[in-house]
Amino acid sequence: MSPDRLDRTFAALADPTRRGILARLASGDATVTELAEPFAMSLPAVSKHLKVLERAGLIARGHKAQWRPSRLEAGPLKDVAEWVDDYRKFWEESLDRLEVYLRHLQAREKKRARRKK
Amino acid sequence: MSPDRLDRTFAALADPTRRGILARLASGDATVTELAEPFAMSLPAVSKHLKVLERAGLIARGHKAQWRPSRLEAGPLKDVAEWVDDYRKFWEESLDRLEVYLRHLQAREKKRARRKK
Numbered sequence: 580m581s582p583d584r585l586d587r588t589f590a591a592l593a594d595p596t597r598r599g600i601l602a603r604l605a606s607g608d609a610t611v612t613e614l615a616e617p618f619a620m621s622l623p624a625v626s627k628h629l630k631v632l633e634r635a636g637l638i639a640r641g642h643k644a645q646w647r648p649s650r651l652e653a654g655p656l657k658d659v660a661e662w663v664d665d666y667r668k669f670w671e672e673s674l675d676r677l678e679v680y681l682r683h684l685q686a687r688e689k690k691r692a693r694r695k696k
Numbered sequence: 697m698s699p700d701r702l703d704r705t706f707a708a709l710a711d712p713t714r715r716g717i718l719a720r721l722a723s724g725d726a727t728v729t730e731l732a733e734p735f736a737m738s739l740p741a742v743s744k745h746l747k748v749l750e751r752a753g754l755i756a757r758g759h760k761a762q763w764r765p766s767r768l769e770a771g772p773l774k775d776v777a778e779w780v781d782d783y784r785k786f787w788e789e790s791l792d793r794l795e796v797y798l799r800h801l802q803a804r805e806k807k808r809a810r811r812k813k
Contacts, residue, residue: 589710653786669770
């Protein structure tokens with residue numbers, strides 16, 4: 580996958596409405612009208628978001644001009660998952676460090692409680 | 697995690713230089729000068745990218761004004777991984793469908809080959 584494609588994917592995902600549209604499409608294909616409803620947006624505003632998603636390859640649209648239902652395309656999301664997975668050890672490590680720290684605090688508390696008896 | 701934070705994270709990741717900086721920091725903390733070198737960029741240009749990464753919480757910077765080494769912060773990347781994971785079944789399903797289609801093609805080829813004998 581080219582860096583350009585990841586650029587377009589990340590840029591497309593940097594908007595709550597566009598992520599909302601993807602979430603809606605995850606439960607089934609939808610027309611522009613159906614997508615506009617829950618977001619209380621105008622059709623042109625929704626169309627603009629759909630164009631960004633389509634350019635990023637995150638959705639595909641039907642060819643029937645009048646309806647053109649949108650469909651979720653998961654390929655670029657897989658690329659995002661693979662990209663971010665390279666960093667997994669970093670957040671797992673920081674959770675490990677937090678756990679060590681919490682155990683240290685618990686041990687100290689126990690020690691204190693024992694001393695008080 | 698707030699939608700705003702995901703917005704900032706995705707926007708910060710929509711740039712190959714910023715992703716490159718994160719990849720560099722994955723192998724250890726680095727100063728602005730050290731980060732500028734491999735990217736053949738000016739220090740102000742790198743600083744600008746670092747500010748975007750810092751606002752998104754993707755890096756933290758030291759307090760010593762002169763050096764201010766940057767450190768990778770994996771929290772927002774974990775959020776991205778969790779967000780994208782909701783869509784995993786979609787790319788796994790499309791791989792499954794592709795496999796079914798490939799098996800169908802192979803079966804047809806075999807049938808044809810048998811007929812030719």
